[in-house]
Structure formats: structure tokens, C-alpha cells
Amino acid sequence: MNKKGYNCVVCIKQVPDTKRIGPDAMKEDGTVNRAALPAVFNPEDMNALEAALSVKERYGGKVTAIAMGLPAACAILREALMRGADEAYLVTDRKAAGSDTLATSYILSQAVRRFEPDLVFCGRQAIDGDTAQTGPQIAEKLGFPAITYLEKLDLEDGVAVAVRDIGTGVETDRVKLPALFTVTDRYGELRPPDVRRVMEYKKAKAPAEGGEGSGIGQLSCDDIGCEAERCGFAGSPTNVSKVASVVLAGGEYREIPATDEGIKAFVEGLVADHTIG
Numbered sequence: 001m002n003k004k005g006y007n008c009v010v011c012i013k014q015v016p017d018t019k020r021i022g023p024d025a026m027k028e029d030g031t032v033n034r035a036a037l038p039a040v041f042n043p044e045d046m047n048a049l050e051a052a053l054s055v056k057e058r059y060g061g062k063v064t065a066i067a068m069g070l071p072a073a074c075a076i077l078r079e080a081l082m083r084g085a086d087e088a089y090l091v092t093d094r095k096a097a098g099s100d101t102l103a104t105s106y107i108l109s110q111a112v113r114r115f116e117p118d119l120v121f122c123g124r125q126a127i128d129g130d131t132a133q134t135g136p137q138i139a140e141k142l143g144f145p146a147i148t149y150l151e152k153l154d155l156e157d158g159v160a161v162a163v164r165d166i167g168t169g170v171e172t173d174r175v176k177l178p179a180l181f182t183v184t185d186r187y188g189e190l191r192p193p194d195v196r197r198v199m200e201y202k203k204a205k206a207p208a209e210g211g212e213g214s215g216i217g218q219l220s221c222d223d224i225g226c227e228a229e230r231c232g233f234a235g236s237p238t239n240v241s242k243v244a245s246v247v248l249a250g251g252e253y254r255e256i257p258a259t260d261e262g263i264k265a266f267v268e269g270l271v272a273d274h275t276i277g
């Protein structure tokens with residue numbers, strides 16, 4: 001910690017609201033029909049923002065929010081400013097289109113690096129891609145330790161005392177900063193917007209939104225020193241070839257008795273029809 005407190009960067013993603021999937025949620029080509037789904041602040045990124053704001057509140061410092069995406073993602077950056085972030089940046093560039101987690105984490109790591117953070121926060125996972133890879137991949141590229149599934153955090157003179165959910169209980173880690181944390185909904189809810197901040201930031205825009213460009217900074221891949229071949233389609237070994245909305249109709253499920261015999265019969269059935277084994 002320096003005398004100004006801790007420098008926190010939080011990565012936030014705008015995602016289609018997958019809870020509101022209707023019959024028109026998928027296009028015929030199997031891709032997500034983003035026009036049919038409202039765009040929202042990725043839920044666990046709200047918890048990540050709360051973690052960053054709590055650090056600022058308790059120990060002093062600064063919170064910078066970064067979103068990579070289309071200009072529409074400025075909506076969540078405005079939201080972050082209204083909830084207490086000090087600065088917000090949109091990383092937007094045609095070169096970033098089609099990025100998988102490898103390219104996304106490369107571009108975001110280049111953006112994060114320029115702010116020289118003590119702590120970086122991400123959500124555990126985004127509700128559209130659902131991979132939970134981006135946070136740890138950013139950490140790897142920055143050379144920071146990655147603490148996943150964060151649910152509580154204290155800081156002691158440049159050392160983070162982090163409580164992580166490990167499924168069967170919790171684990172407490174002590175880790176030297178700088179470090180990256182991926183945050184779950186167990187951390188605690190994001191604080192509500194502050195009325196004065198709502199008035200201050202409701203018209204904040206990035207240049208890509210077509211306005212004058214005030215309140216939200218904008219970065220291109222060139223601005224953050226990205227190599228073109230590591231961005232977008234060029235830098236993405238993964239292709240999502242098809243997305244299917246699976247809705248089970250009546251008769252398409254079986255109930256398995258919660259007994260040893262029931263489970264044995266179920267596993268034998270899976271082996272017999274070559275689903276496993």
C-alpha cells in the first residue's frame with residue numbers, strides 16, 4: 001500500500017440476460033440473438049465491483065472499471081461510475097471482434113497493465129460464455145497470482161488475506177500484492193447507486209457512443225499496445241460453432257431413485273448405451 005491507498009482495477013462485462021431466454025433467443029444459425037435479449041451487467045462482475053469499492057472504502061485508493069465490448073457496454077461503465085468507481089474505460093476495436101478467452105484476456109491484460117494496479121478484480125464467470133477462464137488468464141499474462149472464488153478480503157500492509165469458497169468449505173490464503181481475484185456472489189451485493197453520482201454520470205459517454213465523449217475513456221487495441229495477431233479472430237483458437245437452447249419436454253427425463261441400486265442401474269445404463277466408458 002502506498003500513502004494514497006490501493007489501486008484497484010475491475011473488469012466488467014456486458015452480457016445478454018440469459019435468465020430471460022424466450023423462443024426467439026437463438027438465431028437459425030445457432031448463434032445468440034442478442035437483439036432479443038436485454039443486455040445486463042454480468043452478475044458476478046457486480047460482486048467484483050463491490051469488492052473493489054470495499055477496498056477503497058476501508059483502506060483508501062482508487063477504482064478503475066474496464067469493459068471490453070461494443071459502445072453499448074458504456075451502460076455498465078456508467079452504472080459503475082454511479083456506484084462509486086473513480087474512472088471507467090471502454091476497450092473497443094474492430095480488431096477485438098470474435099475474441100475467445102485467450103484473445104479477450106490478452107487485450108484486457110494489456111488494458112489493465114497500463115493502470116499499474118495493486119488489485120485486479122473479475123467476476124468468477126460471465127453468464128454468456130460461462131468459461132470462467134478470463135480472470136485467471138489475465139493474471140497469468142500479468143504475472144500476478146490468481147485467487148479464484150473470493151468471498152471475503154482483508155488487506156494487511158501489501159498482503160491480501162483472502163477467503164475462497166472451495167465447495168466443501170472455505171480456504172484462507174495470504175498472498176502478496178499485486179494479485180488478481182475472481183469474485184462470486186457470496187462476496188456480497190453491489191451497493192446501490194449514489195444519487196449525486198447518478199446526476200454526475202448519467203450523461204457520461206465514450207467517444208464511440210457518438211457523443212462528445214466525456215466521463216468514459218476509450219482505448220483501442222493500438223492504444224494499449226496489442227499485437228494484432230493476438231486479437232480477435234486472428235488470436236482466437238476457439239470457434240463456437242453452434243449454440244443450442246436445450247429445453248427438456250415431458251417424457252425426456254427419468255427419475256433415478258436415490259439409492260445405491262438406483263445409481264448403479266443408472267451408471268450401467270450409461271455404459272451400455274456408450275454415453276460413458
Ligand SMILES: Cc1cc2nc3c(=O)[nH]c(=O)nc-3n(C[C@H](O)[C@H](O)[C@H](O)COP(=O)(O)OP(=O)(O)OC[C@H]3O[C@@H](n4cnc5c(N)ncnc54)[C@H](O)[C@@H]3O)c2cc1C
Nearest residue numbers: 011012013068100101122123125126129130131132133134
Ligand atoms: C455460448 C458461448 C460459448 C463460448 N464458449 C467459449 C469457449 O468454450 N472458449 C472460449 O475461449 N471462448 C468461448 N466463448 C467466447 C467468450 O464468451 C469470450 O471469449 C468472452 O469474451 C470471454 O469469455 P467468457 O464469456 O467465458 O468470460 P468468463 O471467463 O466466464 O469471464 C470471467 C470474468 O472475466 C471478465 N471478462 C470477461 N470478458 C470481459 C469483457 N469483454 N470485458 C470485461 N471483462 C470481461 C469479467 O470480470 C468476467 O466475470 C463463448 C461465447 C459464447 C457466447
